[in-house]
Amino acid sequence: MNHERPGAEGPKRIVIIGGGPGGTTCATHAARLGADVTLIEKDIVGGAAHLLDCIPSKAMIATGGAMSAMRDATKMGLAKVDVELDFEALRTRIVDIEDRLEDSVTSLLQSQGVRLIEGTGRMTSPHDVEVTRLTGEVEHLSADVIVLSTGSRPRIPDWAPVDKVRVLTTRDAYPPPELPTRLIVIGSGVTGVEFVHMFNSFGSEVTLIVSRQQVLPEKDPEVAAVLEQSFLDRGVHLLMGARAESIESDGQSVKVKCSDGRVAEGSHVLLAIGSIPNSDNLGLEAAGVKTTNGYVDIDHNCRSNQPHIYAAGDLSGKLPLSSVASTQGRKIAEHVMGMHSLPHQHIDYDKAASAIFTDPEIADVGVAESDAFAEGRKIRVTKVPFSVSAKALINNDSRGFVKIVSDPATGVVLGGSIVGRHAAELISVLALAASAGLTVRDLVESLFVHPALAEVVGEAAE
Numbered sequence: 001m002n003h004e005r006p007g008a009e010g011p012k013r014i015v016i017i018g019g020g021p022g023g024t025t026c027a028t029h030a031a032r033l034g035a036d037v038t039l040i041e042k043d044i045v046g047g048a049a050h051l052l053d054c055i056p057s058k059a060m061i062a063t064g065g066a067m068s069a070m071r072d073a074t075k076m077g078l079a080k081v082d083v084e085l086d087f088e089a090l091r092t093r094i095v096d097i098e099d100r101l102e103d104s105v106t107s108l109l110q111s112q113g114v115r116l117i118e119g120t121g122r123m124t125s126p127h128d129v130e131v132t133r134l135t136g137e138v139e140h141l142s143a144d145v146i147v148l149s150t151g152s153r154p155r156i157p158d159w160a161p162v163d164k165v166r167v168l169t170t171r172d173a174y175p176p177p178e179l180p181t182r183l184i185v186i187g188s189g190v191t192g193v194e195f196v197h198m199f200n201s202f203g204s205e206v207t208l209i210v211s212r213q214q215v216l217p218e219k220d221p222e223v224a225a226v227l228e229q230s231f232l233d234r235g236v237h238l239l240m241g242a243r244a245e246s247i248e249s250d251g252q253s254v255k256v257k258c259s260d261g262r263v264a265e266g267s268h269v270l271l272a273i274g275s276i277p278n279s280d281n282l283g284l285e286a287a288g289v290k291t292t293n294g295y296v297d298i299d300h301n302c303r304s305n306q307p308h309i310y311a312a313g314d315l316s317g318k319l320p321l322s323s324v325a326s327t328q329g330r331k332i333a334e335h336v337m338g339m340h341s342l343p344h345q346h347i348d349y350d351k352a353a354s355a356i357f358t359d360p361e362i363a364d365v366g367v368a369e370s371d372a373f374a375e376g377r378k379i380r381v382t383k384v385p386f387s388v389s390a391k392a393l394i395n396n397d398s399r400g401f402v403k404i405v406s407d408p409a410t411g412v413v414l415g416g417s418i419v420g421r422h423a424a425e426l427i428s429v430l431a432l433a434a435s436a437g438l439t440v441r442d443l444v445e446s447l448f449v450h451p452a453l454a455e456v457v458g459e460a461a462e
């Protein structure tokens with residue numbers, strides 16, 4: 001069924017529900033391209049997952065990194081420095097960053113003429129949206145195009161008595177009400193390991209419950225092994241192959257019981273076991289939008305089964321990354337405004353770079369060696385450790401490596417992994433190579449700065 005309204009005059013009326021990176025990027029681009037845009041946000045402009053999870057976590061990790069650097073001062077030729085976390089100052093720093101980012105996103109939206117409504121949006125038909133403002137007032141909007149970008153929230157299993165003090169989800173931890181002395185983290189995916197790193201660097205004793213036999217089970221085992229070793233070196237307790245099944249809290253301490261009888265005890269527990277889409281109460285049924293497990297089904301143009309209803313960000317069930325959400329938002333704006341529909345302009349999710357902000361950092365893009373091996377795909381893999389780098393020696397940090405995966409016949413870069421200091425920045429070189437179809441020869445011929453960690457990328461391409 002096509003719900004396009006024929007003969008509509010004037011600028012296209014786009015209503016966007018959800019003001020995270022997906023919604024706000026779509027709003028500013030569409031407004032710039034001449035659409036009449038209304039954006040509805042119920043909580044924080046800039047996005048709940050983005051501004052209350054992604055950004056504070058990186059800010060807290062940066063504080064922990066500064067503490068670790070000071071603890072290691074003697075290795076850099078400095079006198080020993082005593083360092084202590086000022087928890088209130090950290091809290092102020094986080095709130096300040098959130099406020100500044102929210103203000104800058106709000107000003108950008110206003111400067112582009114986007115109408116911003118603070119409230120909760122819900123579709124009542126394929127073209128109608130009802131907004132309940134924070135004031136309680138209800139408004140009805142009619143739209144030519146609707147964009148859904150309502151994000152996701154932490155998954156809480158029924159055995160976890162979350163109280164936001166001792167038993168926390170990821171969203172209660174930036175920063176938590178008090179600094180955990182003995183923290184148990186359940187879940188060893190990207191979010192879980194970042195928390196382990198963060199609280200360990202603040203001085204908390206940390207236990208990580210790992211359900212499989214490898215931290216970061218989705219990652220290349222060689223990459224995961226470097227992080228596992230770093231955790232062990234820093235005194236993190238790893239409970240491998242343990243599945244948490246209950247949590248007891250007496251208000252002073254917590255106990256996590258695992259299905260094999262093992263018990264972890266601590267002062268606090270943090271759940272990092274994934275997220276669920278914010279698709280309830282969105283009116284998806286009233287609008288006739290199809291979903292799978294709560295995620296909106298989308299095509300290569302981020303369109304749902306209703307051609308005028310699009311979805312971006314975590315709600316679309318693609319990669320849960322801010323960068324992906326904003327790219328989808330921009331592509332939707334361009335598609336709605338008739339700017340592209342050619343296949344080469346579609347998002348190639350396989351080429352999205354991602355990073356894990358641990359110590360060392362981990363970043364990858366494109367084809368992973370272990371996946372190619374499992375699929376029986378022919379690839380060429382080259383790997384160079386940072387220990388060969390003069391800059392790594394200068395930094396007093398030679399851990400990790402650069403690994404490049406290329407096509408053995410053409411030399412085209414298919415992907416790669418980087419483990420080590422500044423991996424999240426360095427991966428951009430491989431991301432650009434993979435998305436632009438550059439070859440390893442192109443990387444070898446590039447004149448990198450000396451001394452710089454990026455030289456190792458050039459050497460790994462040899």
Ligand SMILES: Cc1cc2nc3c(=O)[nH]c(=O)nc-3n(C[C@H](O)[C@H](O)[C@H](O)COP(=O)(O)OP(=O)(O)OC[C@H]3O[C@@H](n4cnc5c(N)ncnc54)[C@H](O)[C@@H]3O)c2cc1C
Nearest residue numbers: 018020021022042047048049050121151313314320321322
């Ligand atoms: C702990 C953690 C760390 C992360 N770190 C990174 C990272 O380092 N790098 C990275 O790229 N990604 C990271 N992510 C993922 C990233 O935050 C998300 O992928 C991204 O925010 C998704 O953007 P979004 O626009 O889909 O959703 P959101 O940012 O969540 O925005 C959705 C918005 O919609 C609003 N909303 C929901 N329902 C309604 C409604 N009915 N009406 C009105 N408004 C509504 C919400 O209030 C919210 O503000 C992290 C996530 C977590 C949990």
